[in-house]
Amino acid sequence: MATPFGTLYSPDISPDPQTGIGAWTPDEFYKMMHTGRTRSGALLYPAMPFAAYTRVTRADADAIFAYLKSVPPVRQKNREQDLRFPYNNRNLLLGWRTLYFKEGEFQPDPSKSSEFNRGAYLVEGLGHCSMCHTAINALGGSSKSETFQGGLIPAQEWYAPSLTSNREAGLGDWSIKDISDLLQAGVSARGAVYGPMAEVVYNSLQYLSDSDIRAMAVYLKALPSTGETAAPNEVQTQDKLRLSPLGKKIYAAQCAVCHGANGEGKGWDFPPLAANQSIQMASSVNPIRMVLNGGYPPGTMRNPRPYGMPPFAQQLSDEEVAAVVTYIRTAWDNHGTAITAEDVNALRSAPLN
Amino acid sequence: MSKIDCRHGGFLGALRYAAVLVAITMLPIVAGRLHAQSQSSVTASDSTATRVMACTACHGERGQGSGDDYFPRLAGKPAGYLYNQLVAFRDGQRKYPPMNYLLAYLPDTYLQEMADYFATQQAPFPALPKPTVGPQVLAQGKKLVLQGDDARHIPACVACHGASLTGMSPDMPGLLGLHSKYISAQLGASRYGTRTSSKPNCMQQLTMQLSEADITAVSAYLSSLPAPANPAPAPAGSLKLALTCEGARTK
Incomplete structure (x- = not known):
């Protein structure tokens, strides 16, 4: 994975007992997802979206783990990360985590509908949408106050639009049907997905149930609107x-x-x-x-x-x-x-x- | 849920009826005003031709190729060959970023539809630029295309691609109507392993035997040939192949 900080090599997560996760327990897998630390306790680089996955429930983490254990094992030696100074020092991640990481499972908002809460869980947790749709700053962090306000995706040169501004991909004036169509079918009467979002729909969202897609649409539509475009100079x-x-x-x-x-x-x-x-x-x-x-x-x-x-x-x-x-x-x-x-x-x- | 009492008659009922009627009539108007210019209920033609407009901008309206050296003719090539190339571009065995990008998220069935569409197009062969090589180079190309080179274990092109060089169904491409630079680039890519097919990659076994001069000669000669009298590929199984290419990906 090319990043602005150097190249990251994603490790083997097939069930191979030596190079993969074959020897892990479900507890260890959940702990990694939840705390952003490797099995041995080292700090994970945030290319792994643990700031979102910490919100995933134990039951869902167990289900993902069970699936990963079911795929054929591949023995592939994991490569060292190739990051520039100072990013090659994992201890610096403690600072990053202080700024951008809050550990804890998703907590539903009792004042909202269960559909809204289901959507919030999918968007903020498993969907890790804010990884792209929030501007990544010089520290590689997504600022909470700028969540879903859009950003240029590093190394890909596509712009992930704001999900809160109605001037961008803010969905305030979209119908639930159009949002659902866009996420699940990849096309809608208001526009189509393209670039990296086409991959998200192709490999992931098209397989979601109608009710989960609708829940995401309800949540996204309800995000508060922010920011307006400046007038042309x-x-x-x-x-x-x-x-x-x-x-x-x-x-x-x-x-x-x-x-x-x-x-x-x-x-x-x-x-x-x-x-x-x-x-x-x-x-x-x-x-x-x-x-x-x-x-x-x-x-x-x-x-x-x-x-x-x-x-x-x-x-x-x-x-x-x-x-x-x-x-x-x-x-x-x-x-x-x-x-x-x-x-x-x-x-x-x-x-x- | 609130209950609606429908038993009201007389004035109240009429009023409610009128209100509902007004609301229903106004709905499309309001919606129409909101998105007067932004949406259309008209849909595109359901034809494959309309669906492949992203292809024909470069490959020609009927896949006949274009004046650009590197946008090859697709029309009339065997469907299995075209399908294999689309899959190879999608999955990265064949590398050309604009094609890899366009096809990245398209399913097999749709790629098959595209392949079938271009395989059935009958478009005139374009006039190609005259090769800029000398007669000796053309003669060398002709020899390799028609006879091959036994001493170097290079079979003739016609041995697999057909005496009229229009290929053979389902997987063997025709070699006519292509610019010499395109042919040369494909032979080079095969030799260097950047254009591959499923193993055994018999075309690469062959191209590894070719020198750069051979590639120049073969490409120039092929592009100098006139359009075939019958552009159809030879029927499946009608040629005994010089090399066996089991493992071709066609279903």
């Missing part, structure tokens, strides 16, 4: 005036056939661009990357044959991508800001896998 306004005419032309030639003349989209199949928060966010990373790289939403049980978006990196110049992205961010009452050719160029080399 003078330079952005000038850029918009300069780039929009070219952007409009490119949009009509390349995009409108699927996304509609007014960005209205086609139901689940081609997401709407008008009023699509993902396009107007303060960070323009995701819309730029979608235009450069295209993408298919994940093929899920509910949507096994998704429609796809072609890449345009080979066809459009930096200036042209900047123009069309500026156009979709500002047309149809969208309130995004203009972007520049430099913004586009910086993402041409973003990793694709």
